[in-house]
Amino acid sequence: xxxLTHVDLRVxxxxxxxxxxxxxxxxxxxxxxxxxxxxxxxxxGAIVVKATTLDERQxxxxxxxxxxxAGMLNAIGLQNPGVQAVLAHELxxxxxxxxxPVIVNVAGTAIEDYVEVVKALNSSEVxxxxxxxxxxxxxxxxxxxxGTDPMxxxxxxxxxxxxxxxxxxxxxxxxxxxxxxxxLAVEEAGADAISLINTLIGMxxxxxxxxxxxxNGIGGLSGPAVKPVAVRMVYEVSQKVHVPVIGIxxxxxxxxxxxxxxxxxxxxxxxxxxxxxxxxxxxxxxxMEAWCKEHGVAKVEQLIxxxxxx
Amino acid sequence: MSLVKVLSQxxxxxxxFSITIESPSDLRKGYEPGQFLHFRITDSxxxxxxxxxxxxxxxxxxxxxxxxxxxxxxxTRRLSRLLPGEQVDVIGPLGHGFPMHDEDQHAILIGGGIxxxxxxxxxxxxxxxxxxxxxxxxxxxxxxxxxxxxxxxxGDVIVLSQDGSIGEEGLVTDALTEALCADASRFYACGPTPxxxxxxxxxxxxxxxxxxxxxxxxxCGIGIxxxxxxxxxxxxxxxxxxxxxxGPVFLAQEVVFS
Numbered sequence: 001x002x003x004l005t006h007v008d009l010r011v012x013x014x015x016x017x018x019x020x021x022x023x024x025x026x027x028x029x030x031x032x033x034x035x036x037x038x039x040x041x042x043x044x045g046a047i048v049v050k051a052t053t054l055d056e057r058q059x060x061x062x063x064x065x066x067x068x069x070a071g072m073l074n075a076i077g078l079q080n081p082g083v084q085a086v087l088a089h090e091l092x093x094x095x096x097x098x099x100x101p102v103i104v105n106v107a108g109t110a111i112e113d114y115v116e117v118v119k120a121l122n123s124s125e126v127x128x129x130x131x132x133x134x135x136x137x138x139x140x141x142x143x144x145x146x147g148t149d150p151m152x153x154x155x156x157x158x159x160x161x162x163x164x165x166x167x168x169x170x171x172x173x174x175x176x177x178x179x180x181x182x183x184l185a186v187e188e189a190g191a192d193a194i195s196l197i198n199t200l201i202g203m204x205x206x207x208x209x210x211x212x213x214x215x216n217g218i219g220g221l222s223g224p225a226v227k228p229v230a231v232r233m234v235y236e237v238s239q240k241v242h243v244p245v246i247g248i249x250x251x252x253x254x255x256x257x258x259x260x261x262x263x264x265x266x267x268x269x270x271x272x273x274x275x276x277x278x279x280x281x282x283x284x285x286x287x288m289e290a291w292c293k294e295h296g297v298a299k300v301e302q303l304i305x306x307x308x309x310x
Numbered sequence: 311m312s313l314v315k316v317l318s319q320x321x322x323x324x325x326x327f328s329i330t331i332e333s334p335s336d337l338r339k340g341y342e343p344g345q346f347l348h349f350r351i352t353d354s355x356x357x358x359x360x361x362x363x364x365x366x367x368x369x370x371x372x373x374x375x376x377x378x379x380x381x382x383x384x385x386t387r388r389l390s391r392l393l394p395g396e397q398v399d400v401i402g403p404l405g406h407g408f409p410m411h412d413e414d415q416h417a418i419l420i421g422g423g424i425x426x427x428x429x430x431x432x433x434x435x436x437x438x439x440x441x442x443x444x445x446x447x448x449x450x451x452x453x454x455x456x457x458x459x460x461x462x463x464x465g466d467v468i469v470l471s472q473d474g475s476i477g478e479e480g481l482v483t484d485a486l487t488e489a490l491c492a493d494a495s496r497f498y499a500c501g502p503t504p505x506x507x508x509x510x511x512x513x514x515x516x517x518x519x520x521x522x523x524x525x526x527x528x529x530c531g532i533g534i535x536x537x538x539x540x541x542x543x544x545x546x547x548x549x550x551x552x553x554x555x556x557g558p559v560f561l562a563q564e565v566v567f568s
Contacts, residue, residue: 027535027536028534028535029534030533030534030535030536034532034533034534034555035532035534038532050536058541058549058550059536059539059550062526062527062537062538062539062540063526063527064527064529064536064537064538064539065359065527065528065529065535065537065538066527067357067358067359067385068358069356070355070356070358071358072358072359072529074529074535074537076535076536076537079536079539079550223355223358224355224356224358252355272358273355274530274534275358275359275360275529275530275531275534275535276350276355276357276358276359276360277350277399278401278530278532
């Protein structure tokens, strides 16, 4: 196999051409402002900002974070300044990155809240897509409830699609018995794309205090530890649905990202790796390019679904 | 981010280590006592989170920086095995450190356990401003006592221990008497949360303003994960603020304890 000098990293996604398939995962990038000091965000395929709710949320009490083997638990609880503050202060700062789609992750506790957030975001010139968070494990009410019941998920997606001016990506929870039926339900309800997986519900016990370490008790497990679960779910879902799939779960290297493409993802999101190394996203993009050169892959798009049953 | 060389490392007390590394390049842009460096444990992703360790001593001329930390978990124990000549991945200095006020006459530095190390660099900088300095430090026992000689260079050091094995038996607040605080301009405190709460209440009674360096479990250290928040009251509104980015040092009067 000859070593290539140029690789086309572009992938088509929802009527846009992403310059590469790598974007940060929501909640692992805040609203972009902190990451700008580390690298030029224009290197990314897209920007995905933190979950935004109708009203300001203070989130859960601390501790909110625990390290686990090759991973971590978090129970942030959707702390964010609310959609009006996001529109007024956070999104305008992303105007400098016109070459990238900006994806806003939308969260809430009731369908009406989600609808109000989407209506407010409709006026934004910065936003180009929405990601519907129906899979947050860390809020008492809502969130994951919608993500674990196909009927409720379907109702939610229909309500959002009825008002949204933007394409809607639906982010699925892995905490279900049958991920394919969830994916089919949201696709049928009108989802333009599916992203998966959100975190797996987990717990760690503080031995000294003899109680769960996280103040919230349970938290979402992320990081390399969850990657095989995520790859399996992307592999299963992407072969059953017709909409594009974004792969998420423990990606830390270019090879991990390529594994997700082969499993059937059209793009990937990088979450926890940003905490270990703020330069994770640009490093992964470089490594993908190097891998493709090494393996004679001229267009990264050709790898999507390469591992599907033949 | 910088890959820097480890220059020396040694145990200084029970489970406590002092590591000196080359200064990360960002340090040359300036730093404040009370800021921290974010250490990656290994170059793999097996340890997901970095460890925030506060700056203890800086030698700008030699371009060296020392941090003192407790190796109580798997990650910090791994860090404690780094040898001179090996490289370590460090981000920082990060966060907001202790503000210093040139008009102050007498500063009280209050450290509890692993909250003592940042007081050394703070003491050095305050002494350079010709300030009278009193250090009040508390430890569980003599086996954990650290940095007493360093603090003694700046002024009186009052030592307390919970078991009475070094200094007076008691807590740091026992030493924060009216007499000590009479001419105090300001206090600076770092230590476990119950200590900070007690210090805040005591110093409020003595009417001495000051700063608290908060201890919360950190994730990213750069403000993106929102894991390490603490309730802070400003303009009569309590908001969860990121201790890594907006702290770890806050005005004592703003810090809300439950």
